[in-house]
Amino acid sequence: MAYPHTDIEKKWQKYWEENKTFRTPDAIDPAQPKFYVLDMFPYPSGAGLHVGHPEGYTATDIQARYKRMKGFNVLHPMGYDSFGLPAEQYAIKTGEHPRKITYENIATFRRQLKMLGFSYDWDREIATTDEEYVRWTQWIFLQIFKRGLAYESELPVNWSPDLCAVLANEEVEEWRAKGFSVERRSMRQWVLKITEYAERLLADLDGLDWPESIKEMQRNWIGKSEGAEVDFAIGGETIRVFTTRPDTLFGATYMVLAPEHPLVAQIATPEQAEAVAAYRAAAAGKSDLERTELAKEKTGVFTGAYATNPVNGQQIPIWVADYVLWGYGTGAIMAVPAHDTRDFEFATKFDLPIIQVVQPPEGVDWHGFIDDGVAVNSGEYDGLPTAEVKKRITAWLEKTGQGAGKTNYKLRDWLFSRQRFWGEPFPLLHCEKCGVVPVPEKDLPVRLPEMKDYRPTADGQPPLARATDWLQATCPVCGGPARRETNTMPQWAGSCWYYLRYIDPKNDAALVAPAKEKYWMPVNLYVGGAEHAVLHLLYARFWHKVLFDCGVVSTKEPFQKLVNQGMILGEMEYLAYRDAAGAWVSAERVDENGCDLRTGEKYVPAHVPEADLQKQGDGFVLKNQPDVRVSARAFKMSKSRGNVINPDDIVKEYGADSLRLYEMFMGPLTQVKPWSMKGVEGVSRFLSRVYRLAVDDETGQPSPKLADGEPTKDQLRALHAAIKKVTGDIERMDYNVAISAMMIFVNEAQAWEQLPRSLLSTFVLILSPFAPHLAEELWNRLGHDGSLVREPWPAWNEAYLKEDEIEIPVQVNGKVRGRIRVAAEAGQDTVIAAALACAEAAPFFAGKEIKKQIYVPKRMVNLVVAG
RNA sequence: GGACGGGUGGCGAAAUUGGCAGACGCGCCAGACUUAGGAUCUGGUUCCGCAAGGAUUAGGGGUUCGAGUCCCCUCCCGUCCA
Numbered sequence: 001m002a003y004p005h006t007d008i009e010k011k012w013q014k015y016w017e018e019n020k021t022f023r024t025p026d027a028i029d030p031a032q033p034k035f036y037v038l039d040m041f042p043y044p045s046g047a048g049l050h051v052g053h054p055e056g057y058t059a060t061d062i063q064a065r066y067k068r069m070k071g072f073n074v075l076h077p078m079g080y081d082s083f084g085l086p087a088e089q090y091a092i093k094t095g096e097h098p099r100k101i102t103y104e105n106i107a108t109f110r111r112q113l114k115m116l117g118f119s120y121d122w123d124r125e126i127a128t129t130d131e132e133y134v135r136w137t138q139w140i141f142l143q144i145f146k147r148g149l150a151y152e153s154e155l156p157v158n159w160s161p162d163l164c165a166v167l168a169n170e171e172v173e174e175w176r177a178k179g180f181s182v183e184r185r186s187m188r189q190w191v192l193k194i195t196e197y198a199e200r201l202l203a204d205l206d207g208l209d210w211p212e213s214i215k216e217m218q219r220n221w222i223g224k225s226e227g228a229e230v231d232f233a234i235g236g237e238t239i240r241v242f243t244t245r246p247d248t249l250f251g252a253t254y255m256v257l258a259p260e261h262p263l264v265a266q267i268a269t270p271e272q273a274e275a276v277a278a279y280r281a282a283a284a285g286k287s288d289l290e291r292t293e294l295a296k297e298k299t300g301v302f303t304g305a306y307a308t309n310p311v312n313g314q315q316i317p318i319w320v321a322d323y324v325l326w327g328y329g330t331g332a333i334m335a336v337p338a339h340d341t342r343d344f345e346f347a348t349k350f351d352l353p354i355i356q357v358v359q360p361p362e363g364v365d366w367h368g369f370i371d372d373g374v375a376v377n378s379g380e381y382d383g384l385p386t387a388e389v390k391k392r393i394t395a396w397l398e399k400t401g402q403g404a405g406k407t408n409y410k411l412r413d414w415l416f417s418r419q420r421f422w423g424e425p426f427p428l429l430h431c432e433k434c435g436v437v438p439v440p441e442k443d444l445p446v447r448l449p450e451m452k453d454y455r456p457t458a459d460g461q462p463p464l465a466r467a468t469d470w471l472q473a474t475c476p477v478c479g480g481p482a483r484r485e486t487n488t489m490p491q492w493a494g495s496c497w498y499y500l501r502y503i504d505p506k507n508d509a510a511l512v513a514p515a516k517e518k519y520w521m522p523v524n525l526y527v528g529g530a531e532h533a534v535l536h537l538l539y540a541r542f543w544h545k546v547l548f549d550c551g552v553v554s555t556k557e558p559f560q561k562l563v564n565q566g567m568i569l570g571e572m573e574y575l576a577y578r579d580a581a582g583a584w585v586s587a588e589r590v591d592e593n594g595c596d597l598r599t600g601e602k603y604v605p606a607h608v609p610e611a612d613l614q615k616q617g618d619g620f621v622l623k624n625q626p627d628v629r630v631s632a633r634a635f636k637m638s639k640s641r642g643n644v645i646n647p648d649d650i651v652k653e654y655g656a657d658s659l660r661l662y663e664m665f666m667g668p669l670t671q672v673k674p675w676s677m678k679g680v681e682g683v684s685r686f687l688s689r690v691y692r693l694a695v696d697d698e699t700g701q702p703s704p705k706l707a708d709g710e711p712t713k714d715q716l717r718a719l720h721a722a723i724k725k726v727t728g729d730i731e732r733m734d735y736n737v738a739i740s741a742m743m744i745f746v747n748e749a750q751a752w753e754q755l756p757r758s759l760l761s762t763f764v765l766i767l768s769p770f771a772p773h774l775a776e777e778l779w780n781r782l783g784h785d786g787s788l789v790r791e792p793w794p795a796w797n798e799a800y801l802k803e804d805e806i807e808i809p810v811q812v813n814g815k816v817r818g819r820i821r822v823a824a825e826a827g828q829d830t831v832i833a834a835a836l837a838c839a840e841a842a843p844f845f846a847g848k849e850i851k852k853q854i855y856v857p858k859r860m861v862n863l864v865v866a867g
Numbered sequence: 868g869g870a871c872g873g874g875u876g877g878c879g880a881a882a883u884u885g886g887c888a889g890a891c892g893c894g895c896c897a898g899a900c901u902u903a904g905g906a907u908c909u910g911g912u913u914c915c916g917c918a919a920g921g922a923u924u925a926g927g928g929g930u931u932c933g934a935g936u937c938c939c940c941u942c943c944c945g946u947c948c949a
Contacts, residue, residue, distance in 0.1 A: 740891035809887045814933045
C-alpha cells in the first residue's frame with residue numbers, strides 16, 4: 001500500500017514555508033564556504049510546468065540540500081524569464097495587457113514548484129518583467145551604451161505585411177507555408193558590439209568546467225579563423241579578400257563577389273550587366289539561410305571583368321555568386337578550386353581552370369584536397385610545407401603592401417532590438433538637437449505605457465509608436481522635446497544577468513552590493529537544457545564581461561560548472577501500420593509521416609501491445625506475423641502526439657518525492673531517456689518500503705521492528721556502504737546509481753528482525769536530498785525534533801566496511817572456473833596456493849603446465865596454462 | 868560532408884584505475900498470504916543447451932595473462948555546424 005504522501009508533503013511544505021527553512025541569510029560570514037547552485041529559470045508558459053523542468057531542478061536541489069548538510073552556505077534561487085512572445089500574442093488577441101496573463105502563469109509555476117519541494121529561498125524570487133528588475137536591465141544597457149558598445153544600424157528584417165509583424169529567421173518558413181508573404185525590409189535596429197569581445201569569449205572558455213561539446217559549439221559560433229587579407233587589383237580599384245589559405249594564392253584561378261558587393265555593378269561589362277543585375281535581384285529575395293543552406297547546386301554569373309593575382313600577375317575572371325555572403329569577411333573571395341570544396345564544385349560546373357598548388361601525401365588525389373601538404377606550382381615556395389608557405393606569403397604580402405595577416409570571426413554583432421511591445425523599453429531618447437540621449441539613471445525604470453492595441457503599426461513601426469503620450473519626453477541635456485525609443489529589448493536581456501540579481505534581489509541602490517557579489521560569484525553549478533548552449537550562455541558571458549570591465553562583478557566568467565540535462569521523451573511507442581484494407585504493413589516501408597516510401601500511400605498507425613511483440617535482429621516484429629516489423633521508439637513529448645506527462649498528475653497519484661526520485665532514477669542526468677509510468681510505480685514502491693521500515697502501515701504506529709539497541713556488524717556494514725556510495729555518487733551527480741545503492745540498503749534492512757532507530761535515522765539523512773518530504777516525516781517519527789535539513793551529512797567508517805574473509809574468482813586462461821574464500825589480508829602466495837587447491841577450477845589446469853600466475857589483490861586470480 | 872556524443876538482456880540501465888559483464892528498477896515466470904488482487908512478501912529471470920558446457924557488450928580486426936573499457940576499420944542512432 002502506498003504511504004500517505006499527500007498529507008506528508010503538504011505538512012512539510014507548510015513547515016518549510018512558515019519556518020523559512022531555506023532562507024539564505026542576507027548577512028555574509030566570509031569564513032563560511034559558499035555554494036551557489038543555479039537553475040535555468042523557466043519561461044512561464046500557459047501550459048504550466050513540464051516534466052523536463054523538475055529533472056534539472058531536482059538535480060540542483062539534491063546538490064543544494066547535500067551541500068547544506070555539508071556545512072556550506074547555499075544560495076539556491078528561482079525566478080521567471082517572463083518576457084516572451086506568447087503573452088504578447090495573447091494580448092494582441094484579447095486586448096488585455098500581457099502583464100496579466102504573465103503573472104497568472106507565474107502563479108501557476110510557483111504553485112507547481114512549491115508542490116515539488118524544492119529548497120529555494122523564495123524571498124529571492126524574481127521575474128524579469130518586474131519593474132524593479134527591468135530598472136536594472138535598463139541600467140546595464142546604459143552602461144553598455146556609454147561604453148560605446150551599442151549602435152544603431154539599418155538592418156534587414158523579415159517583415160510580413162499580411163501579419164503586420166517582424167518574424168524571427170526560424171519563423172519565416174512556417175508562415176510562408178501558411179500563405180503569408182514575408183519580405184526582407186531594412187529597419188533601424190540597435191546592435192551590440194559583441195564582436196569586440198570575441199577573443200575573450202573564446203579564450204576564457206578554456207578555464208570552464210563545461211561539457212566539451214558545449215564549449216566546442218561556442219567556439220564554432222565565434223568561428224575564429226586566422227589567415228590574411230589580400231588585395232587584387234582591377235583597373236584603378238582593388239578588391240580585398242579574406243582567406244585562411246594564403247599559401248594557395250598561386251592556385252587562385254578566379255574570384256567571387258557577394259551579390260551585394262558594391263563593386264559588382266561598377267565592374268560588370270556592358271555585355272554582362274543585364275545578367276548580373278538579374279542575378280543580384282534574385283539573390284536579394286533569398287534569406288541568408290537559403291543561401292548558405294545546403295545550396296547543392298551552385299549558381300553564379302560572370303561579370304566580364306578580370307583582376308590581377310598579386311603573386312603571379314595573372315588575369316583571373318571575377319564572378320558573382322550567392323555562396324559568398326556579404327556579411328562574412330570582406331564579401332569577396334579568391335577561389336582556389338583545387339583545394340576548396342565549394343570552389344571545386346563551382347569551377348567544375350562553370351568550367352573554370354583548376355590548378356594544383358598543394359601536394360597531398362602519397363596516394364591521395366589532389367583534386368579538392370583541402371588539408372595541409374607541400375606547395376607545388378608555387379614558384380619559390382615549392383617544396384615547403386603549408387604552414388611555412390602561409391607565413392612566408394603573408395610576410396611577402398605585407399612587405400609589398402598587397403595584404404596583411406588577419407584574424408576573422410564568424411560571430412556577428414548582436415541584433416538587440418525587437419519591434420514588439422512586451423519587452424524592456426530602451427532607456428533612450430531621440431532629441432532633435434542632441435541626437436540619441438540616454439535616460440538619466442535616476443529616471444529608471446522606463447515603464448511600458450498602458451495601451452489597448454499591441455500590434456505594430458501598418459508601416460512596420462513597433463507597437464510603442466502607437467503610444468502617442470508616452471512617446472513625448474524632455475531631453476535631459478537641452479531641455480527640448482525628445483521622442484522615446486520605440487524598439488524594445490529581446491527576451492535574452494533579462495536572462496543575461498538574473499544570476500546576479502538573486503544575490504541581492506531587493507537592493508534599490510545597486511544592481512548587486514559588491515561585497516555580496518564577491519562572496520557568491522561565480523555560480524558553482526548551473527544546470528539546464530542544451531538548447532541554450534550557444535545563445536543564452538554566450539550572451540550572458542558577454543554581459544558579464546562588460547560588467548566586469550565596469551567593475552560591477554569580480555569574476556571574468558559567470559558559470560564555473562555547467563551541466564546539461566538530457567531531454568525526457570514520452571513513453572516508448574511500438575508502432576505498426578495498416579493499409580486501407582486493414583492489413584499490416586512492415587515499418588521499414590513507411591516514412592515518418594506514415595506514408596509508403598515508394599507509393600506514397602497513407603497508412604494508419606496503430607499501437608501494438610508489448611505482449612504481441614517479438615525481438616528479431618535489431619528490432620521488433622509481430623509475434624504472429626514475423627515479416628511485419630514494428631517500430632519501437634520514444635518521441636518528444638508534444639500536445640499533438642498526446643504523450644505529454646503533466647507533473648500535477650504524477651504528484652497527485654504518487655507524490656512529489658516519487659516524481660523527484662523517478663526522474664533521478666531514470667538514467668544519467670545528461671542523457672535523453674523515455675518516460676515510463678511503470679518506472680514511477682517502481683520508485684514509489686521503494687519509498688513505501690522505506691516508510692514501512694519505520695511505520696506499521698496498518699496502524700500508523702511505529703514499526704514493531706524498531707529497536708533502541710546497538711546495530712549489528714552486518715547492519716553497520718550495509719549502512720556505511722550506502723553512505724559511502726551515495727556520498728560519492730552525489731558528488732559526481734550519478735544520482736541513478738545513488739538511488740540504487742539506497743534500494744540495496746532497504747532490501748537488506750527489510751529482512752532484519754530488529755532495526756535500530758539510530759541506524760534508520762542515519763539512512764533517512766542520506767535519503768533526504770532525494771525524497772525530502774518523506775525524510776523529514778520519518779526523521780520526526782524516529783524521535784527527532786524540527787527539520788533535518790541542517791543536520792550534518794553522515795560520514796562513513798571504513799572499519800565497518802572491512803570484511804574478514806573475501807571471495808576471489810579463480811580464472812584459467814581468463815575464464816572464471818571457480819571461487820575461493822580467503823582471509824582479506826592474505827598475501828599473494830597464500831591466495832595462489834588456495835587457487836591451485838580450488839576443486840572446481842582444478843580440471844581446467846590439472847596436469848597442464850602453468851606458465852603464469854596472476855594475482856590482482858582482492859580482485860581475482862588468473863592461471864595461464866599451456867594448450 | 869564535418870565536429871562531438873552514443874550503441875551493453877524484452878525495456879531504463881550498472882560496471883572510479885584494463886580484472887567476476889548485466890548491480891538497481893521495470894517487465895515476465897513461479898510460489899506464499901488472501902473472499903479478492905492492479906496490495907504485500909519470497910524465489911527465478913542475458914541467450915543456446917536436459918546437462919556438462921558454450922556464446923555474449925552494434926559488426927570486424929588488433930594490443931594484453933585478461934578488453935564493454937585501449938588502438939584501427941565498418942555500420943547504425945542522436946545533437947550541433949555546413
